[in-house]
Amino acid sequence: MVIHLQAAGTSFVLDARGSQPPSIVHWGAALGDLGDDDLAALGSAAVPAVPPSSLDTPPRLSVLPTLGDGWSGRPAFSGPSRPRFATSAVTRPSPGSVLISLGADGLAVATEIELSAQGVLRLRHRLTNTGAGSYDLGSLGVVLPVPARAAEVLDFGGLWAYERRPQRTALRTGAWTRETRHGRPGHDDPYLMMLGTPGFSFRGGEVWAAHLAWSGDKQLWAERSALGPTVLGAGELLAPGEVRLAPGESYTTPWTVAVWSGDGIDGLSARLHEWIRSRRAPEPRPVVLNTWEAVYFDQSLERLTPLVSAAAEVGVERFVLDDGWFRGRTDDRRALGDWTVDPERWPSGLTPLIDAVRDRGMEFGLWLEPEMVSPDSVLARDHPDWVLGDDAATWRHQRVLDLSVPEAYQHILDSIGALLTEYPIAFLKWDHNRDLLQEGSAHRQTTALYRLLAELKHRFPSVEIESCASGGARIDLGILDFVDRFWTSDTNDALERQQIQRWTGVLMPPELLGSHVGAPTAHITGRGGALSFRLATSLFGHAGIEWDLTTASAAERAVISAWVAEYQQRRALLHGGTTVRSDGDDPDRLLHGVVAPGRRTALYALVTLRAPGTAIPEPVRFPGLDPVRRYTVRPLVLGSPPRTVQDAAPPWLDAGAVTLPGRVLAEVGLPPALLTPEQAQLFTVDASPD
Ligand code: DGJ
Numbered sequence: 001m002v003i004h005l006q007a008a009g010t011s012f013v014l015d016a017r018g019s020q021p022p023s024i025v026h027w028g029a030a031l032g033d034l035g036d037d038d039l040a041a042l043g044s045a046a047v048p049a050v051p052p053s054s055l056d057t058p059p060r061l062s063v064l065p066t067l068g069d070g071w072s073g074r075p076a077f078s079g080p081s082r083p084r085f086a087t088s089a090v091t092r093p094s095p096g097s098v099l100i101s102l103g104a105d106g107l108a109v110a111t112e113i114e115l116s117a118q119g120v121l122r123l124r125h126r127l128t129n130t131g132a133g134s135y136d137l138g139s140l141g142v143v144l145p146v147p148a149r150a151a152e153v154l155d156f157g158g159l160w161a162y163e164r165r166p167q168r169t170a171l172r173t174g175a176w177t178r179e180t181r182h183g184r185p186g187h188d189d190p191y192l193m194m195l196g197t198p199g200f201s202f203r204g205g206e207v208w209a210a211h212l213a214w215s216g217d218k219q220l221w222a223e224r225s226a227l228g229p230t231v232l233g234a235g236e237l238l239a240p241g242e243v244r245l246a247p248g249e250s251y252t253t254p255w256t257v258a259v260w261s262g263d264g265i266d267g268l269s270a271r272l273h274e275w276i277r278s279r280r281a282p283e284p285r286p287v288v289l290n291t292w293e294a295v296y297f298d299q300s301l302e303r304l305t306p307l308v309s310a311a312a313e314v315g316v317e318r319f320v321l322d323d324g325w326f327r328g329r330t331d332d333r334r335a336l337g338d339w340t341v342d343p344e345r346w347p348s349g350l351t352p353l354i355d356a357v358r359d360r361g362m363e364f365g366l367w368l369e370p371e372m373v374s375p376d377s378v379l380a381r382d383h384p385d386w387v388l389g390d391d392a393a394t395w396r397h398q399r400v401l402d403l404s405v406p407e408a409y410q411h412i413l414d415s416i417g418a419l420l421t422e423y424p425i426a427f428l429k430w431d432h433n434r435d436l437l438q439e440g441s442a443h444r445q446t447t448a449l450y451r452l453l454a455e456l457k458h459r460f461p462s463v464e465i466e467s468c469a470s471g472g473a474r475i476d477l478g479i480l481d482f483v484d485r486f487w488t489s490d491t492n493d494a495l496e497r498q499q500i501q502r503w504t505g506v507l508m509p510p511e512l513l514g515s516h517v518g519a520p521t522a523h524i525t526g527r528g529g530a531l532s533f534r535l536a537t538s539l540f541g542h543a544g545i546e547w548d549l550t551t552a553s554a555a556e557r558a559v560i561s562a563w564v565a566e567y568q569q570r571r572a573l574l575h576g577g578t579t580v581r582s583d584g585d586d587p588d589r590l591l592h593g594v595v596a597p598g599r600r601t602a603l604y605a606l607v608t609l610r611a612p613g614t615a616i617p618e619p620v621r622f623p624g625l626d627p628v629r630r631y632t633v634r635p636l637v638l639g640s641p642p643r644t645v646q647d648a649a650p651p652w653l654d655a656g657a658v659t660l661p662g663r664v665l666a667e668v669g670l671p672p673a674l675l676t677p678e679q680a681q682l683f684t685v686d687a688s689p690d
Contacts, residue, residue, distance in 0.1 A: 001036075008116075012121055021069065024145050025046045064125065064143075066085070067082060073143075085104045096115050111125050119259065120258075120272060121259065122257055122258075124256065128248070129246065129248065134247070141256070152199070153168070153171050163189075183400075183436025184432055184435065187471070193220045195207070195209070203263065203264045203580075212476070215446050218235070219233075220234050221234075285542040289311040291321055293547065301356075306550045316545065318362055318364075319362045323431070326342055335376070336377055336379075358424065370452070387400070388402040395434035400445070403452065446478075485512055488541065491522065493522035494533050494538075516544040529678060532680065536680035559640075566638060580623045588613065589606065591604060593622070601685065605683075606675070608677050609678070616671075617672055622662075625662030625666055627663035628662065630662075631687050632686050633685050641681075644674050
């Protein structure tokens with residue numbers, strides 16, 4: 001049969017006739033309703049010519065391309081044998097999915113393919129050793145064809161506090177391969193590999209993208225060859241011997257999540273965000289205060305009580321006690337693993353603090369780093385055999401706890417269970433501050449982590465968990481099955497955050513991305529930032545504060561209160577709307593926004609990173625609105641208005657509002673105020689009554 005999955009403007013066609021592994025005929029724009037005859041005709045018509053100097057059968061890209069079936073590109077599968085897979089069954093578990101069973105000498109593969117209602121494609125394989133001896137898997141991944149017109153590749157690099165730096169290059173003959181060996185995705189995670197038509201942008205171009213839903217080592221690649229289609233590939237990166245299957249044992253790959261868009265990167269985000277939201281209960285995201293940059297390790301009831309009061313006064317809804325609360329943790333050189341409350345700094349335990357927090361109407365959250373252990377800790381001294389790698393170098397003065405040791409796993413589960421039982425903790429900030437750097441350990445550590453998180457979620461279903469890894473080094477769709485928030489980056493510098501949030505938000509919806517207002521001088525970069533700019537930056541995410549508010553002036557606190565109220569009032573829009581970004585001509589002026597479902601209302605931010613490129617900047621164009629509806633655009637001021645240098649503001653801004661059709665706002669736009677660098681101007685956009 002020829003199978004057609006179609007949803008949300010996307011089609012995926014698979015020719016599953018015959019005994020060869022099914023071949024992928026199309027992944028891209030929706031093809032409309034096709035009957036069985038059309039599909040059969042398409043399957044046959046898609047068979048290419050046989051070129052000279054090649055196999056005598058027409059080359060087709062199967063769901064599991066290997067040398068054995070003539071694929072000389074990077075294979076989807078490698079191992080000690082060279083199997084030639086044949087199809088044993090193809091079934092349709094649901095209208096949107098396909099299950100393919102393949103077999104070869106001593107091996108069986110089950111391939112699951114799903115196209116969600118939002119147009120998100122997911123694929124994974126399960127390999128079973130059906131032979132008599134053990135089998136050392138080399139690699140097993142997903143390979144998808146993309147058309148040759150997808151000639152540019154865009155993915156990400158980055159480093160601590162500067163995550164998700166986009167990089168773009170033309171794809172030439174050969175493979176553009178990204179491999180990560182951090183035991184976590186890393187600050188330089190390729191994250192989402194996008195292949196698109198030349199010049200594809202936020203609002204335009206055709207784009208095919210892939211992400212591996214996995215928190216360990218991985219590989220993502222794009223490959224172009226004269227001998228077959230251009231492909232996008234993804235899979236776990238395995239060290240030799242890391243996955244050794246005994247007879248009857250199986251290995252399941254992480255899901256490869258793949259998306260096509262005919263309308264630029266925003267089209268990818270729209271599908272991904274909708275799909276991610278469809279899989280989660282939409283809990284309102286509370287305003288957070290996190291103590292890290294407020295007090296660091298300077299913890300005590302006396303020190304923190306005024307901060308609790310200040311947080312409550314501005315409207316904070318969740319107070320999170322960061323690193324420094326547990327036994328002996330006076331700095332970052334010791335005590336990881338000793339997860340009991342420090343009796344010196346907290347002589348009465350955490351109860352007095354938690355009571356103060358809850359009495360002021362806030363939830364309480366707690367920081368942990370369960371996968372780590374300090375050499376200088378009771379845990380490491382008592383159980384040196386639980387520490388991963390006996391000769392591993394320290395990193396931030398810490399080592400990794402080997403969660404594949406059952407006793408270590410149980411100890412951590414019990415320690416966290418005891419804390420969650422003793423204290424009314426609503427939220428865990430789950431940190432992970434080093435690479436593993438132990439060859440062959442990432443797979444077992446990652447699967448143990450997922451098991452641990454699943455077990456905790458099962459036992460404490462109301463406790464939310466944040467995935468933090470020295471900031472944003474573990475943001476992926478694998479761990480998202482178990483967590484509720486990501487710490488996007490350790491930097492709270494609004495200027496850096498504008499770019500980091502813009503690009504992290506290509507995959508993850510804003511409500512999952514922690515975004516905190518930092519101190520007036522950013523702790524990591526030392527850069528000063530206007531309060532209005534810092535507030536406008538944090539508004540578009542899961543908002544919070546990471547600043548010792550007891551040092552803020554009364555005027556600053558009043559502005560923050562107003563910002564909290566604004567966030568609360570617009571939370572449904574901010575966290576349920578469609579993210580839009582304009583391409584603009586000036587790379588130092590960014591426009592981004594959220595448009596409510598139904599497109600009745602929207603909120604945009606015009607952001608200036610550096611000095612303008614021209615004296616009179618281009619009008620601001622508002623993407624994503626209904627072209628025929630009329631909208632009123634008004635500036636929204638949080639605190640003081642953004643700083644400008646101009647002799648006169650554009651008249652429409654002086655008037656305070658303008659009403660125009662959505663098409664005019666999108667095509668012509670409105671002249672902006674002449675903002676100085678590092679400013680943000682917010683605009684509310686509301687549809688006129690019908
Ligand atoms: C790294 C995190 O990213 C920070 O936010 C903070 O929690 C520190 N660890 C604490 O050690």
